[in-house]
Amino acid sequence: MDMKITVLKGDGIGPEIVDEAIKVLKVVCECENINLTLDEQPIGGVAIDKTGDPLPQETIDSCKSSDAVLLGAVGGPKWDALPTDKRPEKGLLRIRSELGLFANLRPARIFPELCSNSPLKDSIVQSGVDLLVVRELTGGIYFGKKGSEQINGEQSSYDEMRYSEHEIERIARAAFDAAAKRHRKVTCVDKANVLETSQLFRSVVARIGAKEYPDIELSNLYVDNASMQLVNNPGQFDVIVTGNLFGDILSDEAAMLTGSIGMLPSASLGGSGFGLYEPIHGSAPDIAGKGIANPLATILSVAMMLKHTFQMTMHAKVIEAAVEESLSVLRTPDLMPAEEEPAHSLGGYITEVFGTRT
Amino acid sequence: MDMKITVLKGDGIGPEIVDEAIKVLKVVCECENINLTLDEQPIGGVAIDKTGDPLPQETIDSCKSSDAVLLGAVGGPKWDALPTDKRPEKGLLRIRSELGLFANLRPARIFPELCSNSPLKDSIVQSGVDLLVVRELTGGIYFGKKGSEQINGEQSSYDEMRYSEHEIERIARAAFDAAAKRHRKVTCVDKANVLETSQLFRSVVARIGAKEYPDIELSNLYVDNASMQLVNNPGQFDVIVTGNLFGDILSDEAAMLTGSIGMLPSASLGGSGFGLYEPIHGSAPDIAGKGIANPLATILSVAMMLKHTFQMTMHAKVIEAAVEESLSVLRTPDLMPAEEEPAHSLGGYITEVFGTRT
Ligand SMILES: [Mg+2]
Ligand SMILES: [Mg+2]
Numbered sequence: 001m002d003m004k005i006t007v008l009k010g011d012g013i014g015p016e017i018v019d020e021a022i023k024v025l026k027v028v029c030e031c032e033n034i035n036l037t038l039d040e041q042p043i044g045g046v047a048i049d050k051t052g053d054p055l056p057q058e059t060i061d062s063c064k065s066s067d068a069v070l071l072g073a074v075g076g077p078k079w080d081a082l083p084t085d086k087r088p089e090k091g092l093l094r095i096r097s098e099l100g101l102f103a104n105l106r107p108a109r110i111f112p113e114l115c116s117n118s119p120l121k122d123s124i125v126q127s128g129v130d131l132l133v134v135r136e137l138t139g140g141i142y143f144g145k146k147g148s149e150q151i152n153g154e155q156s157s158y159d160e161m162r163y164s165e166h167e168i169e170r171i172a173r174a175a176f177d178a179a180a181k182r183h184r185k186v187t188c189v190d191k192a193n194v195l196e197t198s199q200l201f202r203s204v205v206a207r208i209g210a211k212e213y214p215d216i217e218l219s220n221l222y223v224d225n226a227s228m229q230l231v232n233n234p235g236q237f238d239v240i241v242t243g244n245l246f247g248d249i250l251s252d253e254a255a256m257l258t259g260s261i262g263m264l265p266s267a268s269l270g271g272s273g274f275g276l277y278e279p280i281h282g283s284a285p286d287i288a289g290k291g292i293a294n295p296l297a298t299i300l301s302v303a304m305m306l307k308h309t310f311q312m313t314m315h316a317k318v319i320e321a322a323v324e325e326s327l328s329v330l331r332t333p334d335l336m337p338a339e340e341e342p343a344h345s346l347g348g349y350i351t352e353v354f355g356t357r358t
Numbered sequence: 359m360d361m362k363i364t365v366l367k368g369d370g371i372g373p374e375i376v377d378e379a380i381k382v383l384k385v386v387c388e389c390e391n392i393n394l395t396l397d398e399q400p401i402g403g404v405a406i407d408k409t410g411d412p413l414p415q416e417t418i419d420s421c422k423s424s425d426a427v428l429l430g431a432v433g434g435p436k437w438d439a440l441p442t443d444k445r446p447e448k449g450l451l452r453i454r455s456e457l458g459l460f461a462n463l464r465p466a467r468i469f470p471e472l473c474s475n476s477p478l479k480d481s482i483v484q485s486g487v488d489l490l491v492v493r494e495l496t497g498g499i500y501f502g503k504k505g506s507e508q509i510n511g512e513q514s515s516y517d518e519m520r521y522s523e524h525e526i527e528r529i530a531r532a533a534f535d536a537a538a539k540r541h542r543k544v545t546c547v548d549k550a551n552v553l554e555t556s557q558l559f560r561s562v563v564a565r566i567g568a569k570e571y572p573d574i575e576l577s578n579l580y581v582d583n584a585s586m587q588l589v590n591n592p593g594q595f596d597v598i599v600t601g602n603l604f605g606d607i608l609s610d611e612a613a614m615l616t617g618s619i620g621m622l623p624s625a626s627l628g629g630s631g632f633g634l635y636e637p638i639h640g641s642a643p644d645i646a647g648k649g650i651a652n653p654l655a656t657i658l659s660v661a662m663m664l665k666h667t668f669q670m671t672m673h674a675k676v677i678e679a680a681v682e683e684s685l686s687v688l689r690t691p692d693l694m695p696a697e698e699e700p701a702h703s704l705g706g707y708i709t710e711v712f713g714t715r716t
Contacts, residue, residue, distance in 0.1 A: 146554040154523040157558040164514040196504040200515040228614035256586035
């Protein structure tokens with residue numbers, strides 16, 4: 001088997017966290033005799049410094065000819081003075097649209113070892129929180145017709161939320177596919193009691209579920225209720241599927257429930273298994289180069305890559321288990337009580353654990 | 359001074375909780391020599407039983423000629439078989455639109471005595487949570503143009519979010535007015551980095567603030583960040599002002615943070631001080647008539663009425679303090695450790711405390 005990955009280390013702590021994650025990817029490939037090709041390309045600030053463009057054409061081309069993309073983080077104070085459309089972050093927005101990534105997968109998991117970081121009471125989180133928000137990423141109100149006009153002598157502004165069947169079908173399949181690799185439960189979150197788009201969303205998700213995934217449990221929840229249930233009983237959820245706006249709000253709420261942003265990976269999927277994988281945290285320029293950045297979210301992004309692009313679900317689970325185990329052995333300062341020493345090579349630790357498990 | 363209140367007790371526990379709240383209102387009026395007129399009218403299931411209509415015209419007329427409306431709760435299994443537009447809940451929806459109530463005020467307060475009910479850790483809530491979500495109630499995407507059409511052989515549905523200047527001006531004033539009676543801080547929540555309506559919302563709130571309320575602090579937050587901040591540090595908020603959809607989600611999230619839905623009042627304001635005041639909980643038909651229903655949310659709704667319709671902020675504060683005090687003396691079963699006895703006359707207790715304070 002061949003595996004071609006474009007590696008976009010980016011800025012700040014990007015290079016060091018991606019390096020740790022690649023150690024893990026390499027050991028998996030060695031174990032399985034996979035022929036791994038890594039193509040490192042610039043994005044963000046480093047790309048601006050090199051080429052004047054936060055997303056050079058060569059980077060796009062490399063991504064398009066790869067099976068998947070692993071990204072670190074972009075941005076830093078060095079490029080803050082640039083105009084908005086020349087900033088490193090623009091590279092990130094453009095790569096997502098260039099690659100047609102329509103499904104954003106945002107897991108929120110509270111590891112038992114990190115219960116104390118959660119803002120929620122132990123009684124709520126200790127029975128386990130492990131949910132995945134699948135957010136539609138290229139449609140809905142963020143991309144609808146919008147404008148502003150004078151009506152009766154005053155300004156009136158509008159944004160259109162719109163969804164078509166094919167957009168909902170593909171995000172529904174992304175959610176059901178993910179649930180098939182997890183606990184086989186999907187909750188469709190919408191506001192179908194008020195919105196037309198939500199009624200269509202709900203009915204298409206139900207149709208795809210009934211026809212193509214009859215063995216996956218499907219339930220519905222209104223978005224206001226979902227925002228309550230996430231706080232009150234997050235352990236009830238497996239996969240949440242929802243539109244762009246609701247997914248934006250709920251995925252961030254769910255992330256905060258973990259209290260450990262440095263632990264959270266993400267995937268943005270396009271068609272036929274292609275995906276871009278990255279931690280949800282930023283480039284943290286203040287701690288870059290000190291060897292104390294937490295690489296676990298990037299390592300977990302590699303696990304997501306194995307699961308969603310390469311269908312290597314068992315390998316992903318071994319990595320996740322090794323990450324969990326590492327928490328009681330080594331921790332970077334962001335996760336550590338003040339008296340402990342920083343630990344530098346989590347990637348090495350994970351690869352060792354991985355070696356003993358396979 | 360005259361005070362004319364329409365009383366809509368409704369169904370289930372509605373009558374008993376409103377009765378307790380009226381005891382409190384009466385003692386305030388006695389203290390202040392206010393000439394109180396109460397006009398009791400049917401709404402919901404009782405109105406259906408009496409007249410066939412969940413909102414008889416006589417009830418509407420009474421509300422329109424009153425200074426304010428105090429409402430209990432509506433609905434119950436007896437009327438569940440009726441068609442949607444004949445159900446008790448329809449009376450509630452219709453009264454809100456008949457009265458032109460455009461501002462929904464939803465406080466979320468965690469009383470120190472009830473910290474243990476919150477899903478949040480004590481370390482987060484013990485420094486005090488006392489916020490107010492001011493939600494625009496008659497505009498935005500819930501009331502915009504909506505529909506469904508066939509495009510390229512597939513169904514496409516849309517909902518338009520729209521806001522005009524005058525709608526934002528009046529909700530902004532409602533929020534700043536409320537903040538003036540609280541901690542003088544308003545946070546405008548929107549998605550101005552993406553939505554046109556949010557850009558208008560943000561700029562109009564800023565204009566009203568700068569021109570009419572220069573001594574009230576105003577800040578901005580994106581809605582996805584707000585949903586995180588509510589969980590992570592709810593104590594930072596005083597008043598949140600936002601549109602209909604975002605307010606729906608955030609007010610429910612904030613309510614759940616308290617863990618004590620039975621303690622939460624609400625106000626829906628129209629022009630010139632008119633308002634409808636009601637607990638956010640339902641009619642709880644299963645415990646109706648047992649004398650164990652918690653009247654505190656309704657009593658706190660009376661406090662909101664005094665504050666927002668009658669500008670009697672000090673009297674409202676005395677009631678709020680008495681409610682807080684009652685929590686360490688008497689509790690209804692919903693707030694009580696199992697071993698204690700139910701307490702039946704919280705309204706009486708609050709009136710007594712009120713008597714000793716004024
Ligand atoms: Mg977001
Ligand atoms: Mg709601």
